Amino acid sequence: xKKFRYLILLxxxxxxxxxxxxxxxxxxxYDTINHQFLSHNYLEDxxxxxxxxxxxQDKADKEVDRILDGxxxxxxxxxxxxxxxxxxxxxxxxxxxxxxxNGLGELNLYLKDILSVQNIDExxxxxxxxxxDLKVPIFTNITxxxxxxxxxxxxxxxxxxxxxxxxxxxxxxxxxxxxYKAYIKRGIIQLLKLYGYSKKEASTIANDLIGFYxxxxxxxxxxxxxxxxxxxxxxxxxxxxxxxxxxxxMNCYLMDKIGEYSGSYSLVDDGQMRFLNxxxxxxxxENLKYYAFVQVLSQYASVLDSNYMExxxxxxxxxxxxxxxxxxxxxxxxxxxxxxxxGNILNSTVVHKKNSKEIEDxxxxxxxxxxxxxxxxxxxxxxxxxxxxxxxKNMKLVIGMEEFREDIVVSGDTYxxxxxxxxxxxxxxxVDRLYDGGKENAVSESVVNAYYQPLDNSVHxxxxxxxxxxxxKSDKYFRLGYLGMIIAHEVTxxxxxxxxxxxKNGNYSNWWTEEDREQFLSLCDDVSRYYDQFEVIGGRxxxxxxxxxxxxxxxxxxxxxxxxxxxxxxxxxxxxxxxxGFANLWASEESEQYQKLLLLVDHHSPxxxxxxxxxxxxxxxxxxxxxxxxxxxYQKDRVGIW
Ligand SMILES: [Zn+2]
Numbered sequence: 267x268k269k270f271r272y273l274i275l276l277x278x279x280x281x282x283x284x285x286x287x288x289x290x291x292x293x294x295x296y297d298t299i300n301h302q303f304l305s306h307n308y309l310e311d312x313x314x315x316x317x318x319x320x321x322x323q324d325k326a327d328k329e330v331d332r333i334l335d336g337x338x339x340x341x342x343x344x345x346x347x348x349x350x351x352x353x354x355x356x357x358x359x360x361x362x363x364x365x366x367x368n369g370l371g372e373l374n375l376y377l378k379d380i381l382s383v384q385n386i387d388e389x390x391x392x393x394x395x396x397x398x399d400l401k402v403p404i405f406t407n408i409t410x411x412x413x414x415x416x417x418x419x420x421x422x423x424x425x426x427x428x429x430x431x432x433x434x435x436x437x438x439x440x441x442x443x444x445x446y447k448a449y450i451k452r453g454i455i456q457l458l459k460l461y462g463y464s465k466k467e468a469s470t471i472a473n474d475l476i477g478f479y480x481x482x483x484x485x486x487x488x489x490x491x492x493x494x495x496x497x498x499x500x501x502x503x504x505x506x507x508x509x510x511x512x513x514x515x516m517n518c519y520l521m522d523k524i525g526e527y528s529g530s531y532s533l534v535d536d537g538q539m540r541f542l543n544x545x546x547x548x549x550x551x552e553n554l555k556y557y558a559f560v561q562v563l564s565q566y567a568s569v570l571d572s573n574y575m576e577x578x579x580x581x582x583x584x585x586x587x588x589x590x591x592x593x594x595x596x597x598x599x600x601x602x603x604x605x606x607x608x609g610n611i612l613n614s615t616v617v618h619k620k621n622s623k624e625i626e627d628x629x630x631x632x633x634x635x636x637x638x639x640x641x642x643x644x645x646x647x648x649x650x651x652x653x654x655x656x657x658x659k660n661m662k663l664v665i666g667m668e669e670f671r672e673d674i675v676v677s678g679d680t681y682x683x684x685x686x687x688x689x690x691x692x693x694x695x696x697v698d699r700l701y702d703g704g705k706e707n708a709v710s711e712s713v714v715n716a717y718y719q720p721l722d723n724s725v726h727x728x729x730x731x732x733x734x735x736x737x738x739k740s741d742k743y744f745r746l747g748y749l750g751m752i753i754a755h756e757v758t759x760x761x762x763x764x765x766x767x768x769x770k771n772g773n774y775s776n777w778w779t780e781e782d783r784e785q786f787l788s789l790c791d792d793v794s795r796y797y798d799q800f801e802v803i804g805g806r807x808x809x810x811x812x813x814x815x816x817x818x819x820x821x822x823x824x825x826x827x828x829x830x831x832x833x834x835x836x837x838x839x840x841x842x843x844x845x846x847g848f849a850n851l852w853a854s855e856e857s858e859q860y861q862k863l864l865l866l867v868d869h870h871s872p873x874x875x876x877x878x879x880x881x882x883x884x885x886x887x888x889x890x891x892x893x894x895x896x897x898x899x900y901q902k903d904r905v906g907i908w
Contacts, residue, residue, distance in 0.1 A: 292891055293898030296877040299849040309855045314587035317854030317873070318734065322714045326612075326730035330601060330712045333611045342611060347675045352604050358681035359569075359596040366571045370461075371682040373566060376400065377461070380558050386548045390514060393558055398522055401689040402565050403428055404558050405514060405542060408523060410696040411706065413530065414499045414774035417721045420699050420706075422524060423498070424507070426486055426535045427542070429479055430454055430564040431581060435538065438476065439483035442866055446585065451476050453581045457563045460573050471556050478545075478553050485541035493812065493869075495720075495764045499774060502533045510539050513546040524697050568595060569685045587857045601712070603688060606673045609711030613729045617666035620732040625749065629663040629725065632754045635829040636822075639908050645785050653769070653777035654761065660770040661760055662724040663753075667711050716752050718759035720768040725756040739847070743840045746830065747847025751823055758822030761908060762815040763790055789907045793817050796883070796905040800875050803861055808871050816870045817879070822908040824848070824880050831886075841890045849877045 291298035308316040336342055337352055358364070370377065376396055383389045393404040407425040426435060433450050437443040451472050458468035491497050508516040510533075520527070533539065545554070567574040575592050583589045590598075601608060640646070640654050674691045676684040699706065709717060711729040718725050731752075738748055759765045766786070769775045778786070794810035797817050801807050810817075827844055834840070852873035856864065864872065871879065881887040883904040893899050 289898065291899075292893055294878065295845070295881055295887075295891075295899055296849050296852070296874045299846050300853040303850075303853040304855065307855070309857060312589035313857075314860035315854060315856040318851060319714055319854070322733035322736070323730070325733040325736065326712050326714055329612060329616070329733075330608055333608050333615075334601065336611075337607070344607065345672070348604075348607055348673055351673070351675045351677070352600070352607065355603060355676060355681070355684055356600050358684060359600050360593060361681075362572050362592060362596075365681055366573075368680050368682065369571055371570075371680055372686065373400075373562060373570075373682070376562060377559060380555055380562070383551070383555055386513075386546055386551060386554075389551060389554055389558075390546065394514075394519060394522065396558060396562060399690075400562060400566075400686060401693055402562050404561060405511070405519070406539065410524075410700050412721050414495070414721070414768075417772050419529070419703050421530045421532060422520075422527065422700070423532045424534055424539065426538055427482070429482075430475075430560050431567075431578070433479075434489070435479060435483040435486040436489040437483070438479040439486075440489065446866070447476065449581055449584045452584075453564070453577055454560055456577045456580075457560065457567060457574070460577070461563070474553050475556055475560060478557060481545075482538060482541060486538040487535050490812070493764075493815075495767055495774070498532065498534055500533050500536070501530050502536075504531065507531055507533065510536060511543050513543050524700060527700060529700070566682070566685070569599060569682055586863055587859045599685075602710075604673045605710045605712065606671050606707075609667055609729065610670050612711050613667040616729040616732050621735070622665050622727075622732075624735075624745070625665060625727060625753065626663060628746065628750045629753055629757075631830055632750060632757055632826050633658060633661065635826045635833070636754075636757055636908070638829055638833070639825060643908070645789075646782055647779055650778050650782040657723065657760060657770040657777070658757075660723055661757065662722070663727070664724050665727045666729050668708060668726075669705065671707070716756050718756040718765060719772075720760065720765045721772045723760065723768065723770060723772045725753060727753075738850075739843075741843045741847075743831065743836065743843040744847035744850075746827060747844035747849075748851045750827060750830075751848050751851055754823035754826040755819045757826070758819040758908060759815070761822065762818045763787070764815060786907065789905075790814050790818060793821065793905045793907065796901075796903065797871060797875070797879060800871070800879060802865060802872050802875070803858060806862065806865055808875060809865070813869055813871050818907055820871075820876055820880050821883060821906045824884050825906060825908055828884065828886050838890050841886060845881065845887060845890070848880075852876050 289298070297304060310316075313320075333342075334352075334356070337344070337349060338356065340349070376399070380392055380396070383392050390405075396402050397404050407427050409423045409425050410420050411423050413419040413421045429435060429438075431450055431453055433446075437446050437450075454472040454475060455465075455468045458471055459465060463471065487497070504516070504520075507520075511519075563574075568578045572592055575595060579590055579592070579595060636658055637655060640651060640658065643651060646654065674688050674695075676687050676691075678684040678687055698704065708726065709715060709728055713728055714730045714733055716725065716727050716731055734752075735745075735749060738745060760768075763786075766778070767774055767776070769777050776783075794814045794817075796810065797808045797813060798810035799807070827848070831841060831844060836844075854873045856872075861872065870876065878899065882899050882901040883906055885904070887893065887899070891899075895902075
């Protein structure tokens, strides 16, 4: 009898223990719903993440490989020149022995010429030649892009410089990027050693170069500056550009690049340009020579021989934890160069086969629900509300490839020569757009993604998006939480801090009253503060300010979905399906290294918080799951804008 009493006591203790320590969906919805997924440890050594997106991307990649194979076997009816080019580049790219034999090829001459420059005038002359022949930025990073205020036109933007291995100047002055900076320095040293410098020489040159990048960074705007689209749009006259770049004859410089252009220029980072101009003196000649040298070598490293490719592969591995093979890197380049041709075939095989009707219907329902939310909005004045509703009404959905553009024909002997002529032809096309107003290349059809484009006020769904819907549950509300979430998120981007600066026709023009805008921005600040509280890994928190637009889109999208369920008079089970679909969408595993990188560079919150932080701010989640202050998902202060 005594024994029995002890047993009861023990059972009681276990129950108490489980009650307090057992985590369930009231404490961590994301982990509980995705328990099966997360407990599998799918992450392979050479990969940095595993998610429903990466699974879908793997399927899309397989289809792309199949299409490429079909092109090489002449299975598709297509332009002969393009097919020949694809064949040529494909064989060029994967013939590593030939590439190893070819070494630095025609780059050799340019690199030697840079190093033998005697004075600053010769340097400027040489720099311009490199820019024009090889399309490597030395003095300016000139880009042709839509005029934000009139999207029927394209204008010239001077973007901040792209430095070695696609790095930006801000990483050289931002403390958070110390590791990043060290990896890039190591990459530069490896490039120089491959060229023939001793370890000691290479280290000295790399140190000086990093010093130059840091100075450049000190004169540039910080990363956050670019979060605000109004900073990109800084229209100046040609005279102003010329006065900033007083050491270069800008009239000649621009004539070489863009011909007799009389339109506008947008100067994105004038501080950086002023610094670069002042740096062009004989005192800095040595550093400038190595700067140009490394610009060329780092930009072309991935298409040179296997040793140079290895530098890029190991750098990528250090930065993000993903390890690709030489063949994979080569193939990526081919797919990228011929993405329009391959995307067009993918588009015709996928979009017409899959269920785009479901996505179209969801988009219409989401727009309706967003309209209801705007009508019921308490803080917008009537005029702003009217404009917001007009913008929403005008928003379009674009599924698959909108406009097919012929890819570029090449016929050179070597991989490198084909890549160079490809770059030159690409630039010619860019310049043509400056005069004929043509659209720029959209996001690739083979990327599993969706995006809102403020410049045409449209939500775009590339073909590969449809691989996401393979194998998901058939329940209507589960699918709404999963696929509908993505669409609603993109619709809400039209009304985040950047998207809302564009009007119903996709032009950058203000449709807000001053008070409404102030109120909107103050609500954005609340969202930032709310997300700042979440600790992701050991002392590293979400950057609320950097991720604010994505969080606003997530929160707004959940409000949209709830509004749809409300108008359907959905029951508790329907809500549970929708919330589960939403949590399942973002199921993912990432290596710790990759998580740290994402916290630095990604404008989205980590997936777990994209789910939990949103639901903790959703009243209906509380009522459906009976969440109380002692549950982990409980938040006293809830946020949301729309
Ligand atoms: Zn987004």
